[in-house]
Amino acid sequence: MINAPASPRGETVLEIRHLVKTYGSHRAVDDVSLTVQAGEIFGLLGPNGAGKTTTLEIVEGLRQADSGSVRVFGLDPAQHLDAIRARLGVSLQKSRYWGQLTVEETLDLFRSFYPKTLPVAELVELFDLHEKLRAPMKSLSGGQYQRVVLALALVNDPDLVLLDEPTIGLDPQARRRLWDVIRRLRARGKTVILTTHYMDEAHALSDRVAILHRGRVVELGSPNELIRAKNPHVSVRFTTLQPFELAGLAAEPWCLDARAADEGGFQVIVPSLREGLGALIGWAERQGIGLDELETRAATLEDVFLTYAGASERAPVTIAEPAGSAS
Amino acid sequence: MKAFWKLSLAVLKMYLRDPLTVALSLFLIVFMMVLFGLVMGEEQFKVELPVAVWDRAQTPDSAALLARLDGDEFLVVESVGSEEEILTRIREAKVIGGLVLAPGWTPAATPDQLRLVRDDDANKWLDLGFERLSALVVATGGARTPPWTESVAQLSVVKNRYIDFIFPGILAMAIMQVCLASGVVLLEAREIGVLRRLRLTPVSGLTIFSSVLTGRFLIVVLHLLVLVAVAVFGFGAQILGSWLDLTLLVLLGTLAFMALGIAVAMVAPTLESASLFLQMFSLPMSFLCGVFFKVDSMPAPLEWLSRALPLTYLVDAFRGTVRYGAPLTDHGTEILALLAWFVACLALGARSFRLWSRDSA
Numbered sequence: 311m312i313n314a315p316a317s318p319r320g321e322t323v324l325e326i327r328h329l330v331k332t333y334g335s336h337r338a339v340d341d342v343s344l345t346v347q348a349g350e351i352f353g354l355l356g357p358n359g360a361g362k363t364t365t366l367e368i369v370e371g372l373r374q375a376d377s378g379s380v381r382v383f384g385l386d387p388a389q390h391l392d393a394i395r396a397r398l399g400v401s402l403q404k405s406r407y408w409g410q411l412t413v414e415e416t417l418d419l420f421r422s423f424y425p426k427t428l429p430v431a432e433l434v435e436l437f438d439l440h441e442k443l444r445a446p447m448k449s450l451s452g453g454q455y456q457r458v459v460l461a462l463a464l465v466n467d468p469d470l471v472l473l474d475e476p477t478i479g480l481d482p483q484a485r486r487r488l489w490d491v492i493r494r495l496r497a498r499g500k501t502v503i504l505t506t507h508y509m510d511e512a513h514a515l516s517d518r519v520a521i522l523h524r525g526r527v528v529e530l531g532s533p534n535e536l537i538r539a540k541n542p543h544v545s546v547r548f549t550t551l552q553p554f555e556l557a558g559l560a561a562e563p564w565c566l567d568a569r570a571a572d573e574g575g576f577q578v579i580v581p582s583l584r585e586g587l588g589a590l591i592g593w594a595e596r597q598g599i600g601l602d603e604l605e606t607r608a609a610t611l612e613d614v615f616l617t618y619a620g621a622s623e624r625a626p627v628t629i630a631e632p633a634g635s636a637s
Numbered sequence: 638m639k640a641f642w643k644l645s646l647a648v649l650k651m652y653l654r655d656p657l658t659v660a661l662s663l664f665l666i667v668f669m670m671v672l673f674g675l676v677m678g679e680e681q682f683k684v685e686l687p688v689a690v691w692d693r694a695q696t697p698d699s700a701a702l703l704a705r706l707d708g709d710e711f712l713v714v715e716s717v718g719s720e721e722e723i724l725t726r727i728r729e730a731k732v733i734g735g736l737v738l739a740p741g742w743t744p745a746a747t748p749d750q751l752r753l754v755r756d757d758d759a760n761k762w763l764d765l766g767f768e769r770l771s772a773l774v775v776a777t778g779g780a781r782t783p784p785w786t787e788s789v790a791q792l793s794v795v796k797n798r799y800i801d802f803i804f805p806g807i808l809a810m811a812i813m814q815v816c817l818a819s820g821v822v823l824l825e826a827r828e829i830g831v832l833r834r835l836r837l838t839p840v841s842g843l844t845i846f847s848s849v850l851t852g853r854f855l856i857v858v859l860h861l862l863v864l865v866a867v868a869v870f871g872f873g874a875q876i877l878g879s880w881l882d883l884t885l886l887v888l889l890g891t892l893a894f895m896a897l898g899i900a901v902a903m904v905a906p907t908l909e910s911a912s913l914f915l916q917m918f919s920l921p922m923s924f925l926c927g928v929f930f931k932v933d934s935m936p937a938p939l940e941w942l943s944r945a946l947p948l949t950y951l952v953d954a955f956r957g958t959v960r961y962g963a964p965l966t967d968h969g970t971e972i973l974a975l976l977a978w979f980v981a982c983l984a985l986g987a988r989s990f991r992l993w994s995r996d997s998a
Binding site: 372392395398400402404405407408411415418420422425446462466 | 836
C-alpha cells in the first residue's frame with residue numbers, strides 16, 4: 311500500500327548550502343552544507359549545542375536562516391512550507407502527545423491534517439500497535455510510545471522522515487526493535503534523517519553521517535569511512551600473570567602506545583589486528599609472561615565523535631577507550 | 638475543515654477523559670447550586686412583603702397611609718407611577734402586589750376608590766400579606782373589609798426562591814470557569830510539546846488555535862446544558878428570556894473570558910503559575926460578582942471592586958435575561974463592559990501569543 315518513493319533513489323531530497331544562523335552573538339549554525347539523497351538514512355550527530363536542532367528547525371520551517379539556502383524536495387521552506395510539510399514526517403524528541411487520547415484517536419487526528427494518508431490499519435501493522443490501539447497515550451510504555459511516535463511521523467506517507475533521538479530512554483530490546491522499524495522505512499524508499507546521541511545506533515542505521523561541531527560540519531561520510539580515516543588502529547587490553555616492564559613493551563616497534571588501563575591491566579595500541587596481536591603474543595612468550603583476559607577493540611564511531619566532544623568538554627582523547635565507558 | 642473539527646472534538650474528548658477535572662469543574666458547581674437551592678429554600682419573601690403603591694390621590698391622608706404601611710414590621714412600600722409599572726414589578730417578583738389609590742381617595746372612601754392589583758396564580762402564603770395589608774388599611778379609617786376592589790391579572794410571575802436567584806449567576810460562573818481554563822489548555826499543549834508537533838503539519842496555527850477554543854466552547858455548552866437541566870427539571874427554575882438572547886450572551890461571555898484566560902496564560906511563565914494566576918481571578922469573582930448575593934448588598938469598596946470585574950456584568954446580563962426576560966437592549970452597560978474586557982484581553986493576549994508561539998518553535 312505504501313507508494314513507490316516519490317523521489318527516486320539517488321535524487322537529492324535535502325540540500326543545504328552555506329547555512330548560517332546566529333542567536334545574538336552566538337553562531338549556532340556556521341556555514342553548514344549538506345546533501346541527503348533519496349532512500350538513505352542520514353545520521354546527524356554532534357554534541358549538545360552543535361547546531362543539529364537549529365539546522366533541522368530551519369529545514370522544518372520553524373526558523374528562518376540568516377543566510378545560505380535550504381531546499382527540501384527542491385523547494386524553499388520559507389516559501390513552500392505547506393507543500394514541504396505535506397511530504398514531511400517528523401518525530402520530535404521533546405514532544406509528547408495528549409495523554410488522554412487513545413493511540414487510534416491520535417493517529418486519526420493527525421491523519422486529518424494531511425491530504426494524502428496511510429490507512430490506520432497499515433500503520434498498526436507496520437508498527438505492531440494492535441494491542442494498544444484503544445489505550446490512552448499516557449498508558450504506553452516507552453517502547454510502545456516511540457512506536458506510536460514513529461507511526462505518527464508516517465501518517466502522511468512522507469518522502470522525508472526526520473527522527474530526533476527516536477530511541478532515547480528505551481531499553482536495549484525496544485531499541486533494537488525500533489531499529490528494525492527504521493530500516494523498514496528505508497526499505498520502503500523513505501529518506502530518513504536521524505539525530506542520536508547513541509553512536510552504536512548511528513553506526514547501525516546510517517548510510518552516511520555528518521558530525522556537527524560548534525555549528526560546522528566537521529566529518530561527513532559513511533560510518534566506516536570516518537572510523538578508518540580517523541583512527542585505523544586497534545586497541546588491545548590485557549592483564550598478565552606476572553609483572554613486567556611497561557617501558558620495554560612500549561619500545562617494541564609495533565607498539566604505538568602502551569599504558570596501564572584505567573580499569574586495571576594494560577592497553578596497547580597496534581596498527582592492525584593481524585599484525586599487532588601476533589606480535590603481542592610473540593612478545594609475551596619471549597618475555598615469559600602469561601597473558602590473561604585478552605580483549606581487542608577496533609575504533610568505533612564513538613571514538614570519532616568523542617574527538618569533538620572532547621575538544622569542548624574534556625581533554626582530547628586520541629586513543630580508543632574500551633567499549634562500555636561511553637556516556 | 639476536517640482537521641478543525643477533529644481537533645475541536647479531540648479537545649472535548651480529552652476533557653471528558655479526565656474525570657477529576659470534570660468532577661471538579663462540573664460536579665462542584667452543580668453541587669453548589671443544588672445545595673444552596675435546597676438549604677436556602679424560599680426564605681427571601683418571608684421577611685419582607687414589598688408592595689407597589691400608585692398614589693393618585695396625593696393628599697396628606699394618602700401620604701399618611703403610605704407611611705403607615707411602610708412603617709409595618711413586614712410591609713415595604715414602593716412608590717410607582719403607573720399600573721403598568723405595578724404589573725412589571727409583580728411579574729419580576731419584586732413585589733407581592735400593588736395598590737392603586739384613586740384621585741379622590743380618603744381614609745373613609747368606598748372600596749371602589751382603592752384597588753388591589755395581584756397575580757391570579759400567586760402563592761398561597763402571599764394571602765397572608767394581603768390580609769395584613771387589608772387590616773392596616775381598614776385600621777386607617779375604612780370600615781369595610783376588604784377595603785378595596787381587586788383586579789386580578791394573569792401574570793407569569795418569576796419565581797423568587799434562592800435557586801432562582803443564583804441559577805443565572807451559576808450559568809455565568811460556569812462560562813467563566815471553563816473559558817478561563819482555555820489558556821491553560823494552550824499552555825499545556827506548548828509545555829508537553831504537542832503544539833510544536835502540530836505546527837510541523839500543514840495545519841495552520843490559526844486552525845490549531847481556533848479549534849482548541851471551539852473544543853472548549855463545546856465544553857461550555859455541555860456545562861450549561863447540565864446546569865439548565867438540573868435547575869429546570871430539578872427545581873422548576875424558569876428561563877424567561879429568548880434563547881437567541883441567551884445564546885448571544887453565552888457567546889459574548891465565552892469570548893470575554895477566553896480572552897482573559899489566554900491573556901493570563903500568555904503572561905504566566907509556567908503552567909503551574911498560570912493555574913495560580915487564573916485562580917486569583919476566578920476565586921474572588923465567584924464570590925464578589927453577584928452570583929450568590931447581590932453586589933449592592935456588599936460594603937462600598939467591595940462593590941467598587943466587583944464593578945471592575947467582568948463576571949459582575951455577565952451575571953447581571955444573565956439574571957436579567959433568564960429571570961426577567963429582559964431584552965438585550967436593557968443590558969447595554971453589561972454588554973459594553975464585557976466587550977471592553979474582551980478587546981483589552983485580546984490586545985494583550987494576541988501580542989503575547991505571537992511571541993509565545995514563536996518560542997514554542
